[in-house]
Amino acid sequence: MKANKVSKWISLLLALSLVLAACGKNEGGKEAAGNDKGSAKQTTIRIMSVSQTENPDGPAEKEMAERYMKLHPEVNIEFIGVPMNDLYKKITAMATSGDLPDAFTMTPQFARTAYGMGITADLNALLGEEYLKEFYPNIIEESSVDGKLQFLPWNAAPMALVYRGDWFEQEGLKAPENWDDFLEAAQKLTKDTDGDGKTDQWGFGMVGTRNGSGADRFIVILRSYGVEELRKDESGNWVTDLDTPEAKEAFQFFVDLNNKYGVVPPGVTETGFPEAASLMATNKVAMMLTGPNALGNIVSQNPDLKGKLYSVPVPSKVKHTATFGLLGYSIAESSKHKDIVADYLKFMVEDENALAWNELSGRLPTKVEVGNRQELATPEYAGFVDALQYAFTIPAFDQYSQFQDIVAEAYQSMIAANQSADAATKRAADRANEVIQSNK
Missing domain, CATH: 3.40.190.10 (Periplasmic binding protein-like II)
Known part of the structure; x- marks a missing residue:
């Protein structure tokens, strides 16, 4: 070395x-x-x-x-x-x-x-x-x-949407193709199952931690809106789309799943992959964004779920997308x-x-x-195999891992501190541009 x-x-x-x-x-x-x-x-x-x-x-x-x-x-x-x-x-x-x-x-x-x-x-x-x-x-x-x-x-482990196939069939729901389908399913599957007046099942197991695990999941949502956290423009210079209207829309949709629609279990900013997988294993959530490794993890916790977990590519806004994982x-x-x-x-x-x-x-x-x-x-x-055709290559940028923290800070500030999408994306874009400038 x-x-x-x-x-x-x-x-x-x-x-x-x-x-x-x-x-x-x-x-x-x-x-x-x-x-x-x-x-x-x-x-x-x-x-x-x-x-x-x-x-x-x-x-x-x-x-x-x-x-x-x-x-x-x-x-x-x-x-x-x-x-x-x-x-x-x-x-x-x-x-x-x-x-x-x-x-x-x-x-x-x-x-x-x-x-x-x-x-x-x-x-x-x-x-x-x-x-x-x-x-x-x-x-x-x-x-x-x-x-x-x-x-x-x-x-x-390409990113895709894992969902409870048996629950979808019981409710007459179709596999989500776009984010409207996803929201409809998430709302229908958020319910009080034991009649005590309290929600005990949620539609979406969101990973909302401020780390790579949470950020990578949000970035595929961001890119499904046509937003790239980092890309090269026509002149070959690095730029970010984090201050665009489409970026604000993607952040707002993600945050609204928790703050507005209530289809996410409590404690989302502290929910990482292990917690989200356990929520699915214990019949608490119906869907989560993850790689195929989650299948083994979930079934090892609850063997009764073998054959009940289905997958489809990440829902689209303007396109499907995935990471290679x-x-x-x-x-x-x-x-x-x-x-x-x-x-x-x-x-x-x-x-x-x-x-x-x-x-x-x-x-x-x-x-x-x-x-x-x-x-x-x-x-x-099937959904993971299909997702491979939508996988994007990580930008060849020395400090790319910093962009994970940039987007994660933004969605956490909106979830936990009720910061507006305008303020959160402005700070995200400012931080992104600072990293870009320091890398020159």
């Missing part, structure tokens, strides 16, 4: 109890996937993973690491769990202190920032161009900066074990492992051959 740049998971259910017993914590608080091997020649690689903070993803990822270590007894794998919403801060802090692990979770939103910090190894050289031809080309492009692969794309691992430029880490990452995306991970977590694989082998025409997955 440059100093001047840095200041059918078939065996799972049978083996899970043994895996959990083996996955103790070491003295540093890191989750160890390996057993007590104690070999002096053993190489330990540290991996910072957001999957470790989720279920069923965390135990499943450890089980996969265990299988790799059985094949490679000279390797010991330790996991450092970090919530997705803390990932960027954690990477930055560890980079600044010179304590980056060998590999860490990466997203397209942060990849350019990490590249600018000089902390990510170029995976083209480590993995080879021939090997990378096995992946969907647009996914490799989305995982690269200036032609250099910044992270191996492990899985894709890519997640993968970067290898630290400072790692002394790059070849070993690269070999493990290749193991993670082998065909059978990728298919098993899809079945377990709901996330889509990133390799062409695996995608061709999937059965994804079910109501659960």
Whole structure:
């Protein structure tokens, strides 16, 4: 790392109890996937993973690491769990202190920032161009900066609308095509189900936190209105649409779902993905914007919902839209074990492992051959597969992750402080233009 740049998971259910017993914590608080091997020649690689903070993803990822270590007894794998919403801060802090692990979770939103910090190894050289031809080309492009692969794309979670298919059928509702359909369904499915005079079921599980999780969901709504938080104009200069009438309309619609229509459960500004998924699992909400990983999360909490969760592309105002929702691992430029880490990452995306991970977590694989082998025409997955055709590429802007906070601050100020759309979008546009100017 440059100093001047840095200041059918078939065996799972049978083996899970043994895996959990083996996955103790070491003295540093890191989750160890390996057993007590104690070999002096053993190489330990540290991996910072957001999957470790989720279920069923965390135990499943450890089980996969265990299988790799059985094949490679000279390797010991330790996991450092970090919530997705803390990932960027954690990477930055560890980079600044010179304590980056060998590999860490990466997203397209942060990849350019990490590249600018000089902390990510170029995976083209480590993995080879021939090997990378096995992946969907647009996914490799989305995982690269200036032609250099910044992270191996492990899985894709395109944004779509998940909804209770059984509830929609009972109410005679159609799958939402546009935001008018969505609002009609949300209002009809917000009700008092036990007759005590209080609402106990809501139409929409809104993720309203001020972080990347909330912002990414709102940005797909924003773009469905034809608004781009960041784009290049005809002269090739970066500009923002956050001060346009269409942006104000998108923000107002989003906020009104809570403040005006009441189709959102209380506490929306503190509702992140885990809370929203739990609300759906406990039959409290009918719809949520999310990636296919939510299917596995929700069903793991409530198996009775298997087959009752449907998906459609994000409703449109002027168009449908989606993010690729890519997640993968970067290898630290400072790692002394790059070849070993690269070999493990290749193991993670082998065909059978990728298919098993899809079945377990709901996330889509990133390799062409695996995608061709999937059965994804079910109501659960159809909307996510359809959404891929509407996915947009994250702008190639070094500080793009700041735009997540910009839009999140705006919608939270409207929800919690009753700030007007005019005031909120003006501040958002001002902040956006400051970031654009500072990046020149």
